[in-house]
Amino acid sequence: MTDMITVAVWNLGTAGAADAGRADAALDMLASYEPDVFLQQDDPRPGAYAAQRKDRTESRLGMHGFLAAPNPTADTSIAASMYLRPDVFSQSRAVYPTKPWQLHPCQVRVRMDDCPLPLNLLSLTMCDFDADLRMHEAAWLTTQAHPGMVTLAAGSTNSYTSSLTEREAHPAWEEITDPAFRTQRTFVTFDGRRCSDVRPDLLLKNAGYQDLAQRVAGHSRRGAALNPTAGYNKPLHGGPQRTDRVYGVGGIEDAVGDVEVICGEALDVSDHALLLVRLNRRALKQVLTRPRTPAR
Template sequence: MTCDDTELRVACCNLEHNGGDDQTRQLAHGILASYRPHIVFRQELTGAWDHGKRALFEEATALGGMFPFMTEPREGRSRNPTGVMVDPRMFDIVAHTDHDLPWKAICHVQVRLKDCPKILHLASGHLCHFDPDLRATEARRLTTLADHGRTALTGMDGNSYPHRSPDEVSEPLIWAKVKDPVHFQHRTIERNGVRVSDTRPSEILTGGPKAVFTDLAHHAGTVLGQPGALTPTASLKREDQGPPQRIDWILGTPDWAPALRRVEVLDTEDVRRVTDHALVIAAFDLAAVQQILSTAA
């Protein structure tokens, strides 16, 4: 990806168990830093809360001095928190709140683009890996970011599937051939007496004529003529859960779609060395973003 000063770059990065060790984390930070993101939606900040959030601040420093936020791990719940990082040279921080949910909290940060009055709501989500019903609840919670005419961007590991399957380039999932029975229970729902892939979060967030969010990779792939934006993102390693699917999403309220320049999915050899998810990058025209955020709600 070419980086220039006329665009705003947003990354969604699920780093498997936060890299697991210092060397892997450093390689991951270098990959992410090379794209010079202004906003990063992070998943699996495993252990980053420990020792005064040392690993969180190390990552923020490696990314050029970003301002980092993360959810606090809760006892008895997921130990893989979500986080948001923003470039303080581009944004002023307004507020940080966690949306507490039964398994994994959503990290929600409010910012203002410099010299622009409208608040931008940012949220990093990692939908529940084991419960389709809870994923639907988490997706509905994310819709509140856009309530009352607010503008929002969210990046997540959806642990579920896009609902517009004819447009996807992933090899179709044939559940009868999936070897992992637990994965089958986690990722399917019953419709008309048949177990099918869970697409409810995608339907809730981006479906219908009154969609709350735009799936920006889908927009890039079908409107901007960038089929690579629909490249599958996970799992890049396991072979017992069927072929990789596009489960990592960057979504924006519909006002963001006209500003989108491109979406890229990075599943390079180095990315596969550090994680089981591809890195997703969305680039927006900065002047168009300034226009979006120029009028306060």
């Protein structure tokens, strides 16, 4: 047993849906980092393939999986999934939220040893085409941030960080030649200006969430935690951006030791980087042992 708990966050998309070799390469890469939690986004569910993929992932990683059901009203058969190492966490309750999500997230509340408080884990993808719907999805996440709740929510936000130090890396929207993408990833202010959609990030932070990569970068000055996670092969969309993010609330931010962005080999099997969040085991247990703060 190590002093750190590793949370892997990866939007694998359709990797392996048509190419088993890519799926095996992704699992081999994940296994090399020995994650205790794997939060997967955009997991395809065509028929029996979902169960086969789940079985293969569980077997290769030595983890227990949970699959959210695809949204029957969406024009796609993908959803989020989650895998947990059973000797680290015991399941408390699996939840599969639906409204207002375009792509259903996967939520599992787990217990760690004899800690009295549960850890609330969410794997998610925010809507990629509707900025207003993303706001509704972010608003739903605030229901997981009430006093006494310890939550880690991670995945593809399809939006941008509100951090002033990162805004200069946002796409120059007047130069984007894909008008559909420009419309999907921006909002228009009251005075008619088109701006990067940072509103989900702002809303989450107003509710108490912290961007764990920003916390690591600020406390340890490891700026690599803020490296881009997606958009590497999409020149019409303004270049690579940090749209895959990990948020924490309820004290879990105090347990974060590092956030690492793995590109290189990860981009050989997906168009998203792999995120590794390392939590100090002792600090996390302390967070989950704190007296529950009653809601006011």
